[in-house]
Each structure stands twice: as C-alpha cells, then as structure tokens.
Amino acid sequence: MEIVYQVFVLILAIFVGFELIRKVPATLHTPLMSGANAISGITLVGAIVAAGIREEPTLSKYLGAAAVAFATINVVGGYMVTNRMLAMFKKKEGGRK
C-alpha cells in the first residue's frame, strides 16, 4: 500500500511541475533552470540520513558522505548562481526609463 501512496504523490507532483512552468517568459529560462536544478539537490536529505544513521563505519556511510558533499555543491552553488543572475534582473527595475 505504501508504494501506491508514493506513486500517487509522484503523479500529482509531476502535474504540478507541468503547470508551473507552462507560461514562463524566455527571459527567465536560465534562472528557472538553475533554480530547479538547485531543488534537485534535495538528494542531500537522503544523503544526510545515509551518512549519519549508523555509528559503525560501513561502505554506505562513506557513499552517503560523498553524496552529501556532491549534493551540497549542487544546492549551494545552484541557489547562489540563481540569486546572482536574478539580482541583475532586479537591479534595472528601479533604473528603468
């Protein structure tokens, strides 16, 4: 039954994703992509559990630790470049003629 619920969640999330992006001006395609890319770093949550759920050193733990590092690059880098790009878009609004 658990699986059915998860698939249910999956399907709904896919529809929300489709609807959210349908009408976005081309100007924002890059920030949108890199912002969405940062969200895909959500793997970090799973990686944290894998790296810290047990005391004893196992292969899973080290794999989890590596996953934490890579997912963190994805998350931190992704949000920061997105913000950098959007800051440029924003700056002009005040100075527009």
Add this chain to the structure above:
Amino acid sequence: MEIFVNSSYIVATVLFIFGLKLLGHPGTARKGNMLSSLGMLVAVVVTLVANGIVDYTWIAIGFVVGGIIGALAARMVAMTAMPEMVALFNGFGGLASLLLGWAAVESGLSAFVLVTIFLSILIGGTTFTGSLLAYGKLSEKVTGRPVQFVGQRFVNAALLIAILVSGVLFAMEPTNPVWLYIVVGLAALLGILAVLPIGGADMPVVISLLNSYSGIAAAAAGFAIENNILIVAGSLVGASGIILTQIMCKAMNRSLSNVLFSGFGKVSKSAQKIEGEVKPLSADDAYYVLEAATSVLVVPGYGMAVAQAQHAVKELQELLEANGAEVNYGIHAVAGRMPGHMNVLLAEADVSYDLLLEMDQVNPRMETYDVAIVIGANDVVNPAAREMEGSPIYGMPVINVDQARTVFVLKRSMASGFAGVDNPLFFKENTRMVFGDAKETLNTLIRAFGD
C-alpha cells in the same frame, strides 16, 4: 517524531512549489528563489535534528567540502560561462543520486526497492557523465561538433540491452558488488554516448533535459529510501525540466527525438546556389548609417558571449538612444548555449528587460527597422531556414533580419555557424559585413559617436 519530520517536509514542498511559481515572473523571481532555498533549509535542518542521526562527523565534512566548492564556484564564475557551470552543478546532483542509490543497497530488500535503486543509479550516472560531457562541449574543452560513428545505433542498442541484463542480475543478487559496478559503468557510458552525437548548437536543449533527468534520479532515489520529499521535489524538477525542453524544441521546430538521435542533419548539397557578393563595410562607415537611423534592432548570439561584448552593446544602445533612435533587442529562444543565455548577459550589462523582444514580437515589424545589427549570431538569423528546402535548418523559425532596411553583421570571418550551414544572409543586397572582433567594432562605433 515521524509526524514532525513529515509535516516539515510538507512545508518544504509548499515552499518549493511557491518558489517555482514566483520564479516564473521577472518581478518576483528573486523572492521565489529565496523561498525555494528556505524550503531546502527546512528540509535539511529537520532531517539533521529529528531523523535519528547519530553520527554527524561525515555529514559535517560533506557539508564543509561541498559548501566551499559550491560557494566559490558560484561566486567566481563569469556570466558568460554560466551554461557550463549549470551543467556541472547538475552533473553533481546526478552523481549524488547515484551514490545515494548505491548506499541504499543491502540484503533483504523488496524487488520494487531494488528496481528504484537500479533506476537512481542508472539515471544519476547518465546525468553525471552526460553533464560532464556537456560541460566539456560548452567550455570547448571537447569538440562542439556532433560526433557520430558507424554502427552507433547498434552500439546504443547493445548498451541498452546490457543495461537491462545487468539490472536484472543486480536485482537477483543485490549483495554481489560486481553487478553493481557493471551497472554504474554502463550508466556512465550511456551518458557519454547520449551526449556525444549532439552538436554544440543543441546544447540548450541537452542541458534542460539533463536537468530534468537529475530530478527524475532524485525521485527514484526517494523511492529507494522511502522518502517523500525526494519523490516530490525530484518529480517537480523532472516535470518542469521536460516542459522547458519542449519549449526549446518548439523554438527550433524540431522534435525532441530529432535533437537527441540525429546529430545535426547531414548538410545535403543544396540545389539552390547562393547568389550575390559579400559587401564589407568598415566600422567608421557603419557609424554614418547608424547616426541616421531612427530605429535599430540588435540581434545577439553566442559570439557576443565569446567576445564579452554585452557592455559595449549597452553603451552603444545608450548613445543611439541619446541620438533619438529607438533600440530593441531581438532574442531568439535558442540563441547562445543555454535557454535564455542572451537575456542573462544583457541583464548583466544592465539592459532593461522590456527592451528584449522575442522573435514573434520583432518579426512582424521587421520592415520598420532602419538597421538590424547582428552580433555573433548566425544560424538563428539564417534566411535559408525559410528559403532553401535542402538546408538542414530549413523550417526552423528564425529572426528575419534580412527584411530590415539594412543589416550589419558583426563577425570575425566568413566561417559558418555551429550548424555548419552556409548563410545566404551574408550575400543579400541589404547586408553589410563588418569584419573583426565584435567588441572592437562596437568600441570603434562608440568612439565615433563620441567625436
């Protein structure tokens, strides 16, 4: 405790969804990004404090290493290098999903969980190597031309079968690491073979698609470790990435499968000869034409990014406006190497985004522009897309600059664009070629206005 964790995940999900929604409008985009990062923070913090974590050593090490690398990379990357940076980040996200799927392997798992582990490793690995190769192609460390070899289809088919077989073997005997290594290796190979035949000009589509894959990989990993937030956030990204990819494909009038599998159509010998001659013009002479113009359209392409000419363009725009001319920018949806690449560069140079017009807005009034200045764009302004049926880009919607009264093409040489297609625009009666580095040329024009 589980209730608390899951409720916080709901909050995080809502923040992600609102974040993505706000990202879709220029005015609210920055707030959207903040909300989305807040959602990430909530999810991470709650996982750290309330999910039965007993050992923080390796988590802390991972945070510090990843955080420093990510922050430095994000801060130091030049705006012109943004496409490859996004590709690289995306690749790391895929790698994280691969590692997470791997870490979830243990004995006594159900068949369903094993399949999702297999998928997260496969998609994560493909995303990783595919993104790395895309990074190489974009930063020109690897040739940007589509690489195709005899029997490519056969190799790909064999690879797919091998992946399925090793997946089955892995599911039957999950604790035998050999099968796992084979799956990882084949996934890596798949990513490379999938991106190799795709040319540099199609990279916006590839990046957007790989972005979608990294989301799907995260969702698969979510099934593997039974974590709802991974499923939700991953599939959100997966779905939005696919929509964005479709928008890109539509802008090129090609189907997704055409982009992915055909390389770029072979350049067939066109029956139509390109007629006319190339008429070069010096930058100083171009100035006199611009001085008399009352409406100017600037059409930038990848060449503007290479020459780092966006600031010079903005300067010229101000001078033209001071001279009483109206200046617009015509942005093709696939100009550059990333969706919306030109918009980002011009935003960096402080060009107001209401001056940036899309193709559908500029084409109907093209005749009213006195001068169209093409800066480092080629394929997206190629009239062959309308006129020459044999051309590989025939049918692709382009910006019809050749219908403006005068066209200036700022270009280094007569070399053809990424698609390797000749451009009849250069031979048109109303076209003047201004050869040289785009930035140099623009600076000469700016100086001429100063005098």
